[in-house]
Amino acid sequence: MTGIRKKPRQQRSRATWDAILEAAAQLFGEQGYTGTTTNKVAERAGVSIGSLYQYFPNKEALLLALSEQHMEHSGTVLHTVFEHLEREHPGLEETVSRLVDAAVELHRHNPNMHRLLFEQTPRSPTLMARFQRLESLMAAAVGAQLRRLGVAGPRPEARALLLVQSLEAQIHGAVLSPPDGADTDTLVTEIKALCVASLAS
Amino acid sequence: MTGIRKKPRQQRSRATWDAILEAAAQLFGEQGYTGTTTNKVAERAGVSIGSLYQYFPNKEALLLALSEQHMEHSGTVLHTVFEHLEREHPGLEETVSRLVDAAVELHRHNPNMHRLLFEQTPRSPTLMARFQRLESLMAAAVGAQLRRLGVAGPRPEARALLLVQSLEAQIHGAVLSPPDGADTDTLVTEIKALCVASLAS
DNA sequence: CCGGAAATGTGAGATTTACTCGTGTTTGTG
DNA sequence: CACAAACACGAGTAAATCTCACATTTCCGG
Numbered sequence: 474m475t476g477i478r479k480k481p482r483q484q485r486s487r488a489t490w491d492a493i494l495e496a497a498a499q500l501f502g503e504q505g506y507t508g509t510t511t512n513k514v515a516e517r518a519g520v521s522i523g524s525l526y527q528y529f530p531n532k533e534a535l536l537l538a539l540s541e542q543h544m545e546h547s548g549t550v551l552h553t554v555f556e557h558l559e560r561e562h563p564g565l566e567e568t569v570s571r572l573v574d575a576a577v578e579l580h581r582h583n584p585n586m587h588r589l590l591f592e593q594t595p596r597s598p599t600l601m602a603r604f605q606r607l608e609s610l611m612a613a614a615v616g617a618q619l620r621r622l623g624v625a626g627p628r629p630e631a632r633a634l635l636l637v638q639s640l641e642a643q644i645h646g647a648v649l650s651p652p653d654g655a656d657t658d659t660l661v662t663e664i665k666a667l668c669v670a671s672l673a674s
Numbered sequence: 675m676t677g678i679r680k681k682p683r684q685q686r687s688r689a690t691w692d693a694i695l696e697a698a699a700q701l702f703g704e705q706g707y708t709g710t711t712t713n714k715v716a717e718r719a720g721v722s723i724g725s726l727y728q729y730f731p732n733k734e735a736l737l738l739a740l741s742e743q744h745m746e747h748s749g750t751v752l753h754t755v756f757e758h759l760e761r762e763h764p765g766l767e768e769t770v771s772r773l774v775d776a777a778v779e780l781h782r783h784n785p786n787m788h789r790l791l792f793e794q795t796p797r798s799p800t801l802m803a804r805f806q807r808l809e810s811l812m813a814a815a816v817g818a819q820l821r822r823l824g825v826a827g828p829r830p831e832a833r834a835l836l837l838v839q840s841l842e843a844q845i846h847g848a849v850l851s852p853p854d855g856a857d858t859d860t861l862v863t864e865i866k867a868l869c870v871a872s873l874a875s
Numbered sequence: 876c877c878g879g880a881a882a883t884g885t886g887a888g889a890t891t892t893a894c895t896c897g898t899g900t901t902t903g904t905g
Numbered sequence: 906c907a908c909a910a911a912c913a914c915g916a917g918t919a920a921a922t923c924t925c926a927c928a929t930t931t932c933c934g935g
Contacts, residue, residue, distance in 0.1 A: 483882065483883075483930090483931065483932085485882090485883070485884095485930080485931080486882075486883060486884090489883085489884080505796075506796060507796055510920085510921060510922080511921080511922065511923080512921080512922085520884075520885090521884060521885045521886060522885085522886070522922090522923080523884065523885050523886065523923095523924085523925085524883075524884055524885075525923095526922090526923060526924075527883075527884080530923090531922075531923075532921095532922075532923095592797045592802065593796055593797060594796060595706070595707055595708050595794055595795060595796050596793045596794060601793060601851075605851065605853070609853065626864075626867070628860065628864055630856065631856055631860060631861055631864040632864055632868065634847075634853065634856075634861075635844050635847075635848075635861070635864060635865060635868055636868075638840075638843045638844050638847050639840035639843055639844055639868075641843065642839045642840055642842065642843030643836050643839050643840055646835075646836075646839050647836075650806070652806070652810070652835060655829075655831070655832055655835075659829065659832060660832055660836070663827075663829055663832045663833060663836060664836060666827070667833065667836060667837075667840075667872050668872070670871070670872045670873070670875040671868050671869075671871045671872030672871070673875075674871040674874075684901090684902065684903085684911065684912075686901080686902080686911090686912075686913095687911075687912060687913090690912085690913080711891085711892060711893080712892080712893060712894080713892075713893085721913075721914090722913060722914045722915060723893095723894080723914085723915070724894095724895085724896085724913065724914050724915065725912075725913055725914070726894095727893090727894060727895075728912075728913080731894090732893075732894075733892095733893065733894090876935105877934105877935090878933100878934100878935095879932105879933095879934100880931105880932085880933090881930105881931085881932075881933100882929105882930080882931070882932085883928105883929080883930070883931085884927105884928080884929070884930085885926105885927085885928070885929090886925105886926105886927100887924105887925100887926105888923105888924085888925095889922105889923090889924075889925095890921100890922085890923080890924090891920100891921080891922075891923095892919100892920085892921080892922095893918105893919090893920085893921095894917105894918085894919085894920100895916105895917085895918075895919100896915105896916100896917090896918100897914105897915105897916100897917105898913100898914080898915100899912105899913080899914075900911105900912080900913070900914085901910105901911080901912070901913085902909105902910085902911075902912085903908105903909090903910080903911090904907100904908090904909090904910100905906100905907095905908095
């Protein structure tokens with residue numbers, strides 16, 4: 474269940490490892506998770522099915538590896554945003570705006586991967602645990618900002634976590650399935666307004 | 675893709691139909707979606723695999739049938755809550771409180787089913803469409819309440835939809851995976867407070 | 876440069892699972 | 906009671922996941 478069977482030691486195997494993940498990302502994006510077979514992944518990667526199973530114990534492990542890449546990327550991007558906030562101490566409105574913009578950018582950057590991880594996939598305990606870990610990290614950082622801005626309320630941790638969950642859901646919806654006529658930008662503006670209003674009590 | 679192959683006409687077949695769905699609900703809850711096989715469902719239901727496929731064209735149809743039951747239940751429960759609101763015209767705080775309590779109760783009522791539908795399952799287009807339809811209905815009803823209370827803001831539909839998505843995500847998290855020490859009730863209180871604050875601008 | 880050991884690559888096929896189809900059984904009806 | 910329609914059955918099929926015994930490549934001490 475670790476998601477990785479064997480770490481590559483030579484550069485040759487590193488190449489096949491990358492090729493497999495690249496092929497998996499492409500096919501998952503094109504055909505969805507259930508629609509892609511491990512044989513097709515191996516074929517597009519130009520390796521044998523045996524090689525695939527040498528590095529990934531099962532189909533889900535491909536997904537977990539991709540999620541790891543994606544979450545790592547998201548984590549570092551948001552980390553730098555928080556660093557800037559710590560240094561520049563902008564006001565509430567600007568702080569919210571920067572965080573929301575960053576999250577929107579993450580969703581826009583690779584919508585297929587986002588859809589894959591959050592819609593088309595059976596969320597295994599492993600995947601859920603990983604996601605919640607990222608959510609906790611974000612909540613901690615957001616909590617620090619709330620305290621700095623004096624809007625932490627009586628239960629800072631709870632408020633921060635709820636904000637993170639709420640923003641994630643709203644941004645996900647606004648970017649990946651903007652309903653009927655409403656365009657994404659309008660929704661993003663509204664998201665920021667609601668968030669600021671909920672904090673500027 | 676309708677989810678049903680053949681409607682039962684005799685009471686005998688109605689019984690097998692129920693037995694199959696009951697077995698499916700149990701096994702999905704115990705072993706997860708991918709972990710349960712259609713053969714095991716038929717076995718626990720005490721019918722043959724052929725009978726199962728007479729009523730459900732594929733494995734996903736079992737899930738869709740369960741989701742239909744669940745969403746129908748949720749829809750009617752929330753509908754009566756909205757009816758009471760229309761009749762009694764409570765204030766903002768009371769309105770939010772009743773809606774949140776109702777949603778929390780729905781999550782508590784059958785956590786396994788909720789987890790199944792929103793976590794362990796590859797969200798097919800059909801399932802997603804159905805869920806978004808329910809979300810739209812809720813958003814419309816919430817929008818009416820916002821207007822009644824004079825807190826609709828400049829874009830009532832956008833605001834209502836965002837509120838619905840946000841509350842769903844927050845309540846789901848608070849009830850189904852309350853993090854570390856925080857208990858559900860504390861989180862629910864905070865959810866209500868945040869929601870009221872975001873509207874009482 | 877040599878030779879063996881470790882790492883990596885291969886693909887036929889064993890196993891599992893969703894799903895079909897021909898056939899047998901029960902129920903409603905005149 | 907007879908006949909048809911509805912219902913139930915379960916061995917068998919196609920397709921997917923995953924294994925394993927063996928081939929090839931790379932590494933490294935002598």
